[in-house]
Amino acid sequence: MMKKSYIWLISFIVLGGLIFGYWSISSRAFSAENALEASYQRGFYNLLDHVNNLNLLISKTQVTSSDEQRIMLLTTIWHQAEGARNSLASLPLGDRDMTNMQKFFAQLGDFSYRLAEKLVKKQSVSDGDWETMNEFRKHVQSLNQELRRLQDNVSAGKIRWQDKPDSLFSSRQVKGVGDSLESIDEKLKKEAPTITYDGPFSDHVESPTVKGVTGEPISESEAVKIARQVVAKITDWNLNGDVVGKTKGSITAYTIEFRRANGGAPDIIMDVSETGGHVIWFLNTREIGSPKVAIKQAVDNAKAFLESMGYKDFEATGSLRENNTITVSFVPKVRDVLLYPDFIKVEVALDTGEIVGFNALAYLTFHTERNLPEPKITEDEVRASLNKNLSIDRIRLALIPDEALNEKLCYEVDVKLNSDRYFIYINAETGIEERILKVVETDKGTMTM
């Protein structure tokens, strides 16, 4: 009798414990789930709001006759489009293709910003630009309608972003909203305009035409031969090189790996272009010991290596020291003009001074025989035009790319204000101030931002 009640008591406690455990876990999961659901709902309502505002704002740009008003509207469109972009990215749609809608908002915002910029600079806005804006308006309008339809279901509580039944272990979103948004994305993919304009999100920026890769196609064994000659310059180790694959990126390349005789992970990885056999990049993955080589020596080694690769008349423009290596950026100097788009990076190990990294992708993409314009403005005119508080250390000519990959011939003016150093870029043809970079000197090297 005594024993039996003892068993009852224990099983009662165990059962109670289990129930309490389940209750506390599920209630915690439940509140976490609600918090997540709330943040998704917030994202969705914000998206609706931004698209509605975009619809309104674009139509107003078509009605106004004042440029000042138009500038205000266009910059607000930029702001709202960025908001739409962020809201869309906050929704749990990671396993679906939402890239076209993302791109649509990004381009609409960026395009509006560029139009506002043109108006501010009193440049002419072409009919084509306004026609593009009208295209955007049509898509925003239909997007707005489709999102409204979704909203009715969402606010009626028919749609949640996460599955309800097996809520404890699953966060798969309900098919309805995801499917609808995906079909909107699909539609944009087919119908949204391909636009080329002067901004970083223009369609031409994503895949620039490769200009620097010249020559005849080479075979696998020729590629290995070229790679082997480079490897001989950068290490004493005896390595075997093999082509492991062909990469079909912006430049088609043979990927070559070098290993020690006993196999294992590759020590050096290198891409050599199929056309012309240019070394695009390589990395030596060896572990690097504590620094023993002086920085100046390392930079000299990098320069000497660059020259041995046939890249002459380059100037070191910046360096970054990290861990036990230093990465030096070089740009070509042609007729006293620095060509910033065509940079090459060389990484030097500070334990032995060996070259452990090389990257000429930018050079091979952008380098070409250019017809550089003659500067229409003199150095003295640049000096006279600058802020009087600045002390000027140096002026030289440089070709710089803007965000839309347009190249501009500028005077690079190295100035100081108090103890801070800046680079100011003045367009050598128009005298317009194109860009300001702040130079930050740290113990790790010189950075510009």
Place this chain on the structure above:
Amino acid sequence: MRNKRIIVFIIILLIGATTGIVPSHYNAQANAQYYALASREGEHMLLARIVAGEAEGEPYAGQVGVAAVIINRMKNPKFPSSIPDVIYQPGAFESVSNGLIWSRYPSRTHFEAARQALNGWDPTYGCTFFWNPYKPVSRWIWSRTIVTQIGNHVFAK
């Protein structure tokens, strides 16, 4: 006696507090120069973590590739515009959904791969997708243009 003890305690506390404040104030000024590197270090850490979460056991070039994909997404209008926004986009990366990004601490190699991607090395030539072709993935992802395969990952635009 007790009051005395409290006073001594307060004095010690004050000294401790002020010595703490003064040097940190000077540090703040000195650190102003290091903003560029500080924000870069944050990105570096996050990138190394995603490399550890997504590309553990992959060849080195594959690890640089995964970090490069994150950077390429950041520059691309089809994706969010900062490294954290790209990494934490809901459902975008498996290791964020299943928590691996927090449970695995990145190794020296992961940090190296992330650093080299930040410095501009990109074995994928601008790819914005990668996936393991031996595992089930959404069907639309296969419609992407494949650039290369490194280890167990296919890289595509």
